[in-house]
Amino acid sequence: MNDTRRIQTLIGAMTLAALGFAGYASFASHAMHPYLAAAVLALAIATSRMKAKLPGINGNMSVNLPFLLTAAVNLSGAEAVLVTCVSTAVQCWPRNKSKFKAQQMTFNLSMMTFASAVASLLAHPTLLNRTPESSDALGLVLAGGALFLGQTAPVAGIVALSEKKKAISIWWELAHLSFPYYVLSAGVTSMVQAVGVHLGWGLALAVFPLMYGIHRSYRVYFSRMAESMRSEVLARAAGAGV
DSSP states (O other): OOHHHHHHHHHHHHHHHHHHHHHHHHHTOOOOOHHHHHHHHHHHHHHHTOEEEOTTSSOEEETTHHHHHHHHHHSOHHHHHHHHHHHHHHHHSOOTTOOOOHHHHHHHHHHHHHHHHHHHHHHSTTGGGOOHHHHHHHHHHHHHHHHHHHHHHHHHHHHHHHHTOOHHHHHHHHHHHHHHHHHHHHHHHHHHHHHHHHHOHHHHGGGTTHHHHHHHHHHHHHHHHHHHHHHHHHHHHHHHHO
């Protein structure tokens, strides 16, 4: 099987998994929260185009992760999937006159939908017979882990097939670069949950403009890292030519 066929097979498998888990998560949904869902969707869309280029890897990291995690933990499965699908479509839509790539869009939507649906299922106490009292902290950890693995593993697989590299090496690099942001997103989501209990969700969601500052910090950090990597490559090349 050639690389093109493997890539198509991976995308097909990802699509089927996304449809299956999204359907089940929607069927198993608890009560709807339309106003909170609308607020989270608006914020997820607003931040979906704020991306930082990961150095050394053909991939980006978007700032909308805390909103996707908030949707998985606090909304119904159907609402979480909707927030993820719409914000991902906006995030991946080509800029300016760039060509639309249907295969890339299909993979990104399937990957994010799958990760969001699994995160939503794991976040709620009805699964694994968890009690409501233990659901908040454990649910947040499980949902964050599901988003982390559900996004990084498929990306590592598709990049490995496209660039003919080892998937485990690519995944480790992705995990190394992005794991702190997942932890930070979980912390922000937990803080918003705590504030929301006392002050209401409208004020709690106002915490999220801080993500813009975090986005700027990550862009500067990754750009400096990329520059350092380029300098190291040039230095090696110069040394080899001596």
